[in-house]
Amino acid sequence: MQDMLQKARRAQILDAAITVFAEKGFHRATIKDIARQAGVADGTIYTYFANKQELLLGILDRLNESDQRAMQFTLPETMDLRHFTIAYMQHRVHTLWPNLKALQAVLPELLVNPHLQETYRREILEPTIKIAEIFFQNQMEQGRIRTVDIPLTVRAIAGSFFGLILLQLLGDQVIEQRHDAIPETLGSLFLDGLQEQHDD
């Protein structure tokens, strides 16, 4: 019961940190900012987090959890490749976009902080890529997709997600407005390509 209160307070501070980090960035955000946003005193934050950096790790943990859930997504046997791909992308968009603020909060620091980077790579990036590689490997062996450079292709596809998020974080209006069209458009792009087939 006390434990619940503790967790709620922790979450409240983490929410505040996400908001403030997303708005101002890790360094420009002060503990005072976060405390005010969370409605607690400066010192209280240190009851729940050892230091400012730990707030960042807390946010990363949240992203990780949400990613864990995203990866529990499994392929219904009956779906064909096209439907599966689109369904998967849909799922990804639905799990990524609500966490955009958290991503915005950690990403800049992620690019700059080796320890954080290492954690992110180990816990999120590499598992995600590994699973995708295995999936593509299977598909190739089953003759469903063209033979390609799997590692690079997987990274290009994952990267296009990443890149779209990046563009949105950089203020691109189109993506923000049309992110629900992403699964279909990317699905078609990656499965069929751009080129008309008749003259291939």
Place this chain on the structure above:
Amino acid sequence: MQDMLQKARRAQILDAAITVFAEKGFHRATIKDIARQAGVADGTIYTYFANKQELLLGILDRLNESDQRAMQFTLPETMDLRHFTIAYMQHRVHTLWPNLKALQAVLPELLVNPHLQETYRREILEPTIKIAEIFFQNQMEQGRIRTVDIPLTVRAIAGSFFGLILLQLLGDQVIEQRHDAIPETLGSLFLDGLQEQHDD
């Protein structure tokens, strides 16, 4: 002659800033760090740049210049779409990768600093995207590519470049080692898609 010396000194400081920012990030990098790296006294930096932030803008200018050059790339009339695409991607890779450190230096701050972001969007991002949109529009009207959602497609393709860079900046080993394979792999992926065509 004096003017040359001035330019060289400015460049030397900017090089140092790129190195240090890329290594530690904008905020953790101190003027002292940059001065030491450049082999000058702290105060000297302020002869060439009004403040720390201006160093960032200086780096952005460099990226901009290199981007300007990249966009002067023109389509040789005789090339077909495939060759052109790959050639263009090659060109992009060749202009982006050497500037990776500069990109690493500005990107984190770009995600967090509205003024810098505005500059980057206006000077680099939007022009690049606009040109690509026009190119794709042309191709579509000439029936060379499948009808698609151009704005989103362009952003997905641009984004996959961005995303690959991001992955590399996050420490992915594969991309670093194989970035020369990017043009061919991405060209094929975006033109032909993944799916085997016979059973489409």
Place this chain on the structure above:
Amino acid sequence: MQDMLQKARRAQILDAAITVFAEKGFHRATIKDIARQAGVADGTIYTYFANKQELLLGILDRLNESDQRAMQFTLPETMDLRHFTIAYMQHRVHTLWPNLKALQAVLPELLVNPHLQETYRREILEPTIKIAEIFFQNQMEQGRIRTVDIPLTVRAIAGSFFGLILLQLLGDQVIEQRHDAIPETLGSLFLDGLQEQHDD
């Protein structure tokens, strides 16, 4: 109770600032000096004052308050002009001299800082002069004083106070030792003049 502590701490820092500014002048005085004199850490000063300049405004406020009290001095109906004048000068000397250090602390900067000057003029100088002008005007209308150029006369008298302070601040020994003689001597000087009357 907490509020009392806050005020005391603020006063303690302001006292320190007065001492150090009076001793070294605004610019040569460092925050470190003031903090040491106040017996607090450098940073503590910024809990009570937004910046170094605000310390100066704080001192000015104090002078202002003491001046407000000085101006509440009112003429007992029964006193004749001579006794009133001397009593008033006595009062002025008694309110000015204890604040000499504060005046020494602000005056040099007052001569050089337009913002501070504007505040001082508006809040202290002009009200004081205005009141004196009205008083002299009344006296003149009642035939108690000779017809004179009131604005200039008022300024000459106020100025002689100011000037005596200035001389003391510049190290004159005589004034320091005999400032209790000021009211009588100045009273006589301004009321009767220097010249023997019989051969006027």
Place this chain on the structure above:
Amino acid sequence: MQDMLQKARRAQILDAAITVFAEKGFHRATIKDIARQAGVADGTIYTYFANKQELLLGILDRLNESDQRAMQFTLPETMDLRHFTIAYMQHRVHTLWPNLKALQAVLPELLVNPHLQETYRREILEPTIKIAEIFFQNQMEQGRIRTVDIPLTVRAIAGSFFGLILLQLLGDQVIEQRHDAIPETLGSLFLDGLQEQHDD
């Protein structure tokens, strides 16, 4: 001939220093400011003055010279006290007001810099006061003026000059506009006093 050029250059720099110090105060004024105002390079100033402080001493020297000239004023035997007093005050106003900018340049620093203060006191203040004291002593012995506390009276009169200058430096408009009325008004004030004589 070269020597003339040297002197001119020195004067040109000193003029610039007076202007800039008067405008911004000693500390806010930079060597760069003064160099620009003088139309020379920063380094050139150090050919003529050992350091920034010496510029101040240079200005003080000028004030001293002008004061020397003021003190060479001698009493024509035939004049009566009233005419002499007014003539002397006129002379003082004529020598002080043109140097107001120089005074504004040194005064704030004078209040704060013991070395400068010592010089000013020794070379200007004390000689001036000494001469006035002797003059008043003579007048008193000749029965021309009322018996008074000479040291304090002299300081009050000198101080009223000083005070008027101070008021003007603090932005008082009246004094600026009417400084030519000062000799007559102060002469009358100090000789005759304010009080109507008939009911004394």
Place this chain on the structure above:
DNA sequence: AATGAATGAGAATTCATTCAT
């Protein structure tokens, strides 16, 4: 457990002064 005042290390920036050209 919560508070928020106090701390002081650390960073950006300024600017008097020097000195090679």
Place this chain on the structure above:
DNA sequence: TATGAATGAATTCTCATTCAT
């Protein structure tokens, strides 16, 4: 002699963290 770029000491101010209440 004149120049002005280079220097680096010194200063203000910020803010993560601590700790007495």
